[in-house]
Amino acid sequence: MRARRAIPWLAGSLLFAAALLLAGCQRGEPLPFRLTQVTGHMPDLDFNLVNDQGKPATGADYRGKVVLLYFGYTHCPDVCPLTLAHLHVVMQRLGPLADGARILFVSVDPARDTPEVMHAYVNAFDKRAVGLTGKPGDIEALSKRYRSAFSREPDPGDGNYEVSHSSAIYIFDAQGHARLLSTPADSQDDLVHDLHLLLAPGAQP
Template sequence: MLHAVRLFALVIIVFLGLLWGAAWLGRGEGEGVADSFIRQAATLFGHDVPAPSAGGVQMPQGLVLGGPFSLVDQSGRAVTEADFAGRFLLVYFGFTYCPDVCPTELGSIAAAMDALGEQAGRVTPVFVSVDPERDTPEVLADYVGRFHPQMVGLTGTPEQVAAAARAYRVFYAKVNRPEMTEYLMDHSSFIYLVGPDGRVRSLFRPNTDPEAIAQAVRGQLRGG
């Protein structure tokens, strides 16, 4: 039995290695290896890949991110996806005690909003905390106000936050180390561009240039 498991694992490793090599050799002009890998895998398993949006990660058709949620905003008001119906959103999951990555990504969202000019009125930047234990509405109100006046902070019960994170395929976990006085949260760090229907249209890797984000948003705004 152990031999069969090891053999199966070896086959998977070899398969992924071959697929990664095909992604490297078959990537299009300007296409990253990771995007090419997703495209190759999607084609292999029978999914189509939509045309890329500037600055964003291509996602196979049939992969749905986003959807219903029930959270609390920085004023303490209960909100759902219906409160943002008809609007485009730039969504980021993080926590206010984050020392570096979260402020950097929220700063990128703020810069992208500024770059949009008058079009920014059709977009709401949203920060969802994955640390509801510490990130109360009051804490969020102070935090999001430092980045952009339109930014909305969302938190909730641990169960509500977990449900929202699942909808967006967000990973997060508490990290405790002996040398730390406060725990940290390990979490994935994508920015999500959400359409008026509540579904993710595109997502952006950490350190994506704000102008690239703004360009992608402009393209989506033109398409409606």
């Protein structure tokens, strides 16, 4: 059942990525990156949420860092832990350059994902990961801002429910501009390659 619920969101992400890639090719633009480029197709990093320290957090707080934004939740049985483990390996492969990056894990399940829960969860994967939660309306607005999607099952009364969600990783440069979209179809090598380009000294804005 879980796989069937997740397929529409994954398919949507892949179709969106393919459309952007085709648009870039038709314009004859150079493609120095291997992942799907979204420069000019998505808005800058901007949000008002609460971080896993229980403090207000905004997109401006992460200026100067390359940001990898991912929507998920701590009770996720498979995709979220696999993605965070994948990103931890990516950070390890980047070496010292990884200090210039941050993984922002935005909860689509704020009812269960308190700052304390988020802190314990993300830190179990990588020290450069930050958990973000907040009001349901603020999270929904952020999801729509980046054309992500999620859907919660009704709570049966015991708090044991699942949430279907998109699985794309949104990558922003140090100036907060949306640059790349990574989907599960992309290889780890491609993600490492493109992050090197964004993190290298003198990287173009």
